Amino acid sequence: MTTAMYRIHGGDLERGGSASGELKQMLKKVGMDTAALRRTMISAYEAEMNVVIHAHHGEMRVVLGDGVLEVEVVDEGPGIPDIARAMIEGYSTAPPAARELGFGAGLGLPNIKKSSDALNIQSTVGKGTCVHFTIRFAPQVAGVHGRVSLRVVVELCRQCLRCVHACATAAVRVRDGVPHVLEHLCFDCCECIAACGPRALTMDGVDADGPRGAGEVVVVPPALLVQFGPAAGAHDGAAALAALGFGEVRVTVGWERALREAVCDYARSKPGNGPVISPVCPAVVNLIEIRFASLLGRLAPFVSPVEAAVRGLAGRDALAVAVCPAMQGVLAAPRGRPGVRVVAAPPVVSAMARRVGEGGEGDAIAAEGTPGSASAGVLRVSGVRHVVAALEALENGQLGDAEVLEPWACEHGCFGSPLLPQDGAVARWRWERTGGGFEAPGEAVRREEPFQPRRGMRLDDDMAAAIAKLGEIDRLTRRLPGRDCGLCGAPTCQALAEDVVLGRAAETACMYRTTEQEPAK
């Protein structure tokens, strides 16, 4: 259970409604369903404006329990002489000034009665009024848990805390000298990997032996072929893979194009609904499942290009090279094709580097940029910061001019993976200059299972417990210094408060809190 109190200023029509606005913000954090939120807003605003119009001052007191919201709006004012009459539609005692603004229709209390599940009014003439209403709401359904392919090499960590601040979902902590990843928040992007100087954060399989081919097919993203300096173009990279013994090199660029066309067709088949999100980057799909559940319906129902490319190889001896944990995650998932091995990019790149130039020089053919520009309505966004901004804009209904949003977690798409040696901008440019001729006819593959919301930021599966914890976190956050220094190992004071309440850390982890005086209440 959590409680809150908002002040209401009688007579201040300008500020009228601010208490209801604050209440709305709080209820959104708890995740109240939209129908109940709407009913709450009607009731709260009517009750608040009654105080503003008729009384001297008042308070809105809120008690949030398990599936039940109790709101009490108490004022000191003239009171209601005849409550039964006040409940009749059309009866009003509002002054002309309020009527000019659209109030005083005599519908306020009846409106609350219609919108709430219970209404109780007590009033004493000359003293004041207490309007109490109850809203029942449904707890949200708990989502599934995430899956993380990120790996921590404890010995290498220097506790620089860069990863802690780099994470967009505040999923990284450094505690007892060791980085931890909160799996329910991690979406397998590469931001912490990129931020980590000593390479303590990485992906599985980076120190495996370089692969040796025996005629099998190797599936690679275009970025892998342009990691070998100015003298070696994409065709030299492919030649190096052949020199390592692979029989066929499948570059996923064809499947990327096929996906883009399929997503554009899909968007055209549902006009008027705003942009469709391309599932091109598995990390962004994870992010949406964790943090942007309201956008799940916008994700086009296809698998990522690398999954589509691998799908046609079932039963064949094949190897897929993953350039990030998210890609590794989707390839290793139960729906990944049996028989297709998945390896991390770094050992492959090392092995290729030793073979570059052996197979003679490849021909440089200019490629249409990857990801190519299939349509002007495709808004391509790359880099976690920009992706988060774009998804937030989309959630707020601000990207209506795009038909398709194509988000990539790494800057410059997969070329920007921090697990590849070459800088993203350079690699991409080199691919555009030399990557022609790899556009195998790919195809888009429909996804069988629906996208599902994950547990993500929910504090507890039990809504009542979640609400109680929200209150505790709020109180504790206010006691912390608010410097967001990260020295406790959490990125912000609020994140530490959450850790304390959820039993992941002690309050004494905050060094200011132990060295400074308790702030006055």
Next chain:
Amino acid sequence: MTPCEIAEAIGARVLNPEVPIQACIDAVYAGDRMSDLLSHASPTTLAVTNLASHQLMRAAALMDVPAICLLHGVEPAPEVVAAAGEHGTAVLVSPLGMFETCGRIYAQLSRERQAGK
């Protein structure tokens, strides 16, 4: 139809075109009673009203109303438009009165409904 498309079709001006709205309007509340607006409002409702006030913008924000159409060419104070923009509410001003404005909007929405079926 989006609020901007409606504005164009009925000859209204959008006072804060920088506010990006993609809501698809499928309902209209026309009138000057706040309580009625509250009980009819939805995230796809256009409110047509004479009330060019802060209170209206606040109510629109609370109820997620995407756009408001004011009447008789009367523009609200700039700070009211600014407040609406902060909440992400589009403010339209029709040069006509309530009857004419609603008639035109009704015709547009009916046309769209027929075309969609």
